[in-house]
Amino acid sequence: MSSSTTTPPAGPQKMTPSEAFVETLAANGVTEMFGIMGSAFMDAMDIFAPAGIRLIPVVHEQGAAHMADGYSRVSGRHGVVIGQNGPGISNCVTAIAAAFWAHSPVVIVTPEAGTMGIGLGGFQEAKQLPMFQEFTKYQGHVTHPARMAEYTGRCFDRAMSEMGPTQLNIPRDYFYGEITAEIPQPHRLERGPGGEHSLDEAAELLAKAKFPVIISGGGVVMGDAVEECKALAERLGAPVVNSYLHNDSFPASHPLWCGPLGYQGSKAAMKLISKADVVLALGSRLGPFGTLPQHGMDYWPKNAKIIQIDADNKMLGLVKKITVGICGDAKAAATALSQRLAGRTLACDATKEARAREIADEKTAWEKELDEWTHERDPFSLDMIEEQKKEPGNYLHPRQVLRELEKAMPPDVMVSTDIGNINSVANSYLRFEKPRSLFAAMSWGNCGYAFPTIIGAKVAAPHRPAISYAGDGAWGMSMMETMTCVRHNIPVTAVVFHNRQWGAEKKNQVDFYNRRFVAGELDNQSFAGIARAMGAEGIVVDKLEDVGPALKKAIDMQMNQGKTTIVEIMCTRELGDPFRRDALSKPVRLLDKYKDYV
Numbered sequence: 002m003s004s005s006t007t008t009p010p011a012g013p014q015k016m017t018p019s020e021a022f023v024e025t026l027a028a029n030g031v032t033e034m035f036g037i038m039g040s041a042f043m044d045a046m047d048i049f050a051p052a053g054i055r056l057i058p059v060v061h062e063q064g065a066a067h068m069a070d071g072y073s074r075v076s077g078r079h080g081v082v083i084g085q086n087g088p089g090i091s092n093c094v095t096a097i098a099a100a101f102w103a104h105s106p107v108v109i110v111t112p113e114a115g116t117m118g119i120g121l122g123g124f125q126e127a128k129q130l131p132m133f134q135e136f137t138k139y140q141g142h143v144t145h146p147a148r149m150a151e152y153t154g155r156c157f158d159r160a161m162s163e164m165g166p167t168q169l170n171i172p173r174d175y176f177y178g179e180i181t182a183e184i185p186q187p188h189r190l191e192r193g194p195g196g197e198h199s200l201d202e203a204a205e206l207l208a209k210a211k212f213p214v215i216i217s218g219g220g221v222v223m224g225d226a227v228e229e230c231k232a233l234a235e236r237l238g239a240p241v242v243n244s245y246l247h248n249d250s251f252p253a254s255h256p257l258w259c260g261p262l263g264y265q266g267s268k269a270a271m272k273l274i275s276k277a278d279v280v281l282a283l284g285s286r287l288g289p290f291g292t293l294p295q296h297g298m299d300y301w302p303k304n305a306k307i308i309q310i311d312a313d314n315k316m317l318g319l320v321k322k323i324t325v326g327i328c329g330d331a332k333a334a335a336t337a338l339s340q341r342l343a344g345r346t347l348a349c350d351a352t353k354e355a356r357a358r359e360i361a362d363e364k365t366a367w368e369k370e371l372d373e374w375t376h377e378r379d380p381f382s383l384d385m386i387e388e389q390k391k392e393p394g395n396y397l398h399p400r401q402v403l404r405e406l407e408k409a410m411p412p413d414v415m416v417s418t419d420i421g422n423i424n425s426v427a428n429s430y431l432r433f434e435k436p437r438s439l440f441a442a443m444s445w446g447n448c449g450y451a452f453p454t455i456i457g458a459k460v461a462a463p464h465r466p467a468i469s470y471a472g473d474g475a476w477g478m479s480m481m482e483t484m485t486c487v488r489h490n491i492p493v494t495a496v497v498f499h500n501r502q503w504g505a506e507k508k509n510q511v512d513f514y515n516r517r518f519v520a521g522e523l524d525n526q527s528f529a530g531i532a533r534a535m536g537a538e539g540i541v542v543d544k545l546e547d548v549g550p551a552l553k554k555a556i557d558m559q560m561n562q563g564k565t566t567i568v569e570i571m572c573t574r575e576l577g578d579p580f581r582r583d584a585l586s587k588p589v590r591l592l593d594k595y596k597d598y599v
Contacts, residue, residue, distance in 0.1 A: 013183045018146040018175055019045040021182040025153040027052045029187050031081055033072065033460055035065035039085025041112030041173040057460065057489055060481040062089050064453035066096030066109065071457030073105040075415065075437050075465075077223070079160055080457065083110040086173060087125030094132055095447050097166050101136040102443040104223060106160035108167050109133065115174040129170055138163035142170040147180045154185035162190040164223070164312060192224075192312055194337035195329025202325045203281070203308045204341035209348050210279035210306075212356065213237045216262070217251040218244035218331075220284015220312060222436040226332035227251065230283055233335045236342055238353035239281075240360050242270035245291025246418075246428070246441040250284075253432030256357065259364060262300075263291040265428040265577065268370065269363040271300035278302075281338075282309045284331035286316040288444055295578075310334045371429060375401050381511045382575030389573050395543040396573040399423045399498060402548055403430040406496065409549035411466045411556050414438065415458050419451035419479075421472040422504030426577045449478030452495055456482060459493050466556050467493040473525050474503045480531065486565040487536040493565055494555040497528050500572040508576040513585050517598075532567035543571040 016024070022045050026034075034056050038046060049056050059065040062084045069080030080100070084090050090111045100107040111133075113119075114126040130140050139159035141152040149171070156167040194200060207213055215237070221230050227250065234241045234257045241251045245263030252258060260267025262274065274280065280302065285291075287309065292301055306324040309317055310331060317326030327334055349356070376386060376398040389396045403423070407430040410416075416431060417440040418424045433439060440458060442450040451469040459467040471479065476497045486493055507521040529539025538558055542551045548570065555566035579585075590596045 013181050015179060015181055017044070018149040018178060018180055019048065021150040021180065021184065022153055022171070022176070023048050023052045023054070024184045025150045025157070026054060026081070028184050029154070029157040030078060033057060034081040034083055035059055035068040035072070035457065036083040037062055037065065037085065037089060039089055039112070041086040042083060042110070042171075042176065044176045056083075057485070059453070059485050062092035063096045063449065064456075064479065064482045064485065066093040066107065067099065067450055067453035068457030068460070069107045069109075070096060070100040070103060070105045071417065071440055071454035072461040073100070073107055074103060074440050075458040076461040077225075077437070078106075078461075079157060080105060080107040081110065082107065083112070085125065086112045086114055086129070087127045090129050091127060091132060094136070096453075097133055098136040099442045099445045099447055099450055100166045102445045103440075104164045104219060105166065106164065108156050108160050108169060109137075111168055111170045113170055113172045116172045117174070119172070130168070133168045136166060137168045138165040139167040140170065141167065143172065143175050146175045146178050147182065149175065149180070150182045150184050154187065158188050192330035192333060194333035195310065195327035199325055199327045200334070200337050200341065203327060204338055206279050206306050206308060206325065207237060207281065207338065207347070208342060208345055210237070211348050211352060212276050213239040213279045213281065213349055214274045214277035215239050215241045216244050216274075216280060216282040216285050216287075217241050217247070218283060218285025219247045219250065220310070220331040221250045222247060224284060224312075224331040225436070226284065226330075226335055227436050229332050229335035229339070231255065233339050236339060237347065237349055238356050239349070240270075240273045240356070242267070242274055244285040245288065246439065246443055248428070248431050249433040249436050249438040252434045254434060257360065259360060260367070260432070261428055263293065263428070264295060265426050266295055267367055267429065268296055268298070269360075269367040271295065271298050272363050273360065275300040275302055277305045279306045279308065282307065283335060284310060284312075286311060286313075286319065287321045289320055290444055292321070371404065376573070377575040377577055379576075381516065385574040394571060396571050397543065397545055397548070398575065399426060399500070399572050399577075401545055402498070402570055402572060403427050405545060405548035406552055407431065409552040411553075414466045414468060415440070415455065415462065417441065417451040417455040417458065417469045419469070419471040419475040420446045420448050420505070421475055422508065422577050423472055423498040423500065423572065424451070424470050424475075425505070427470055448475040451475070452479040453482050455493050455495075456486060456491055459491050466560060468552075468556075469493065469495045471495065471497055472504060473497060473499045473501060473523055473528070476528060480528065480567075483532055483535045483537050483565060483567065490563060491565070492559040492563045494552070494559050494568065495566070496552070496568045496570065498572050499525060499528060499569050500574050501525060502574055504574075504576050505579070508579045509585055511576065512579055513587060527569070528567055529569040538564050538566040539569065540566060541569050541571065
């Protein structure tokens with residue numbers, strides 16, 4: 002295990018528990034935290050500033066935890082969130098779940114009711130450990146003030162070693178008093194490439210493969226393994242597909258890049274992986290939603306040999322049947338495989354040029370289809386397009402908008418996407434040149450994710466352009482954090498797709514409930530106007546030719562003027578494919594009063 006470069010005070014020393022807590026934060030390199038101030042941790046908060054720690058106050062604690070997630074995903078460091086005991090802490094549950102599925106090393110500090118009042122039903126008392134037990138990798142509960150530094154350090158260590166959120170639960174009276182404590186030196190686990198036998202097996206399968214395909218997953222991003230993945234792909238001449246919502250795990254300009262799998266992914270990627278005889282899943286858990294059939298294609302290769310590499314042994318073979326499982330670091334494993342293949346004649350060498358042409362042809366065909374796919378083609382969407390021609394104002398086709406946004410993206414951009422219909426379709430259009438650039442709620446899929454997450458990302462990387470995507474439904478859950486941006490000079494750009502509906506769910510009512518719409522319509526005020534009322538800039542876009550210039554103007558204001566801008570894009574009510582239909586079928590009504598309704 003290797004130590005952090007930050008050196009804590011040496012040896013046991015007399016201090017308060019608050020000082021032990023704060024010194025341990027500083028030893029772990031914490032410079033920013035997100036949350037809302039509260040009496041439960043005020044003694045520690047009083048000394049954040051002299052320890053070099055900035056507490057960024059937010060509007061709502063869910064936003065704070067999302068910001069910690071975004072901060073962590075960009076920086077590769079801990080994200081830290083804190084709040085008042087009880088309701089302040091319970092507000093964070095949803096966002097910690099999102100961080101769990103993103104494998105983000107977020108530490109949530111949960112001050113608790115005082116020890117002399119626990120169990121009496123006092124003010125803001127709650128059992129805070131059960132709230133988070135499903136979404137944390139480790140829960141540290143401080144059992145005595147003298148153990149404050151010990152538990153704090155362990156939570157930070159475990160967040161890194163276990164690749165996910167940890168919880169530090171502290172009774173509020175344990176911040177006070179005098180203790181003798183030694184600030185623990187941070188420890189970081191050094192991961193290896195995996196077992197020699199499994200690596201040899203994998204190398205043999207790759208050497209014999211005639212059509213190898215690499216899935217570049219989130220582990221490639223987290224392990225800084227893009228260059229190693231690229232070297233292995235180039236040696237094999239293998240097409241590289243991104244795992245779901247990890248479009249930043251391989252550079253889009255590379256000839257071997259083919260785009261993402263999963264919902265609204267790349268047809269080129271799906272067609273090419275369907276031909277694979279060996280699939281190397283590098284740093285991917287192969288989650289069920291990320292490999293589901295799409296565009297009418299059940300593309301997962303039925304007879305291919307699957308090599309799965311993941312730093313968490315519990316993920317190996319969990320979702321897909323595999324031939325070889327390697328528990329190892331994506332970067333180290335890719336290097337080890339490249340070394341084993343060096344100097345060897347591979348079966349795929351003979352078809353390398355033909356495969357390169359096939360990759361290029363499939364990508365060209367997919368780009369052409371996207372260019373021509375200007376609106377959704379199902380009857381309901383066509384009806385909606387005609388219907389909205391009768392309404393005042395102009396409404397833009399979401400796919401055309403997404404294409405124009407893609408073209409206008411600045412270099413080195415960071416993008417976060419919310420859940421929902423248009424945001425999910427964006428998966429077809431988002432492509433990146435470097436890792437730590439795309440952030441989504443992954444399998445958790447919660448609304449209100451994108452905007453606070455990009456705020457946290459911007460805090461971690463203020464030199465990078467930061468853009469969030471949200472529909473009007475999800476935007477309503479998060480737009481109040483615009484005030485956080487304005488108050489604390491954190492300039493970002495938010496793109497809001499205003500189509501006046503809960504689109505993802507409404508599509509199910511189209512397909513399964515004969516267009517009987519219940520609770521799906523949204524009557525919104527001007528989001529650009531609300532933005533201006535909160536002190537930000539607001540731009541309304543209702544002409545296609547204005548989409549790109551509006552985004553560029555907003556980015557210019559973000560990077561050169563320090564201003565947050567909400568770009569409100571007026572979209573038609575046409576809908577993409579249903580987001581999920583795993584529990585849906587045509588309804589059967591048994592009661593007489595309902596049967597004619599079907």
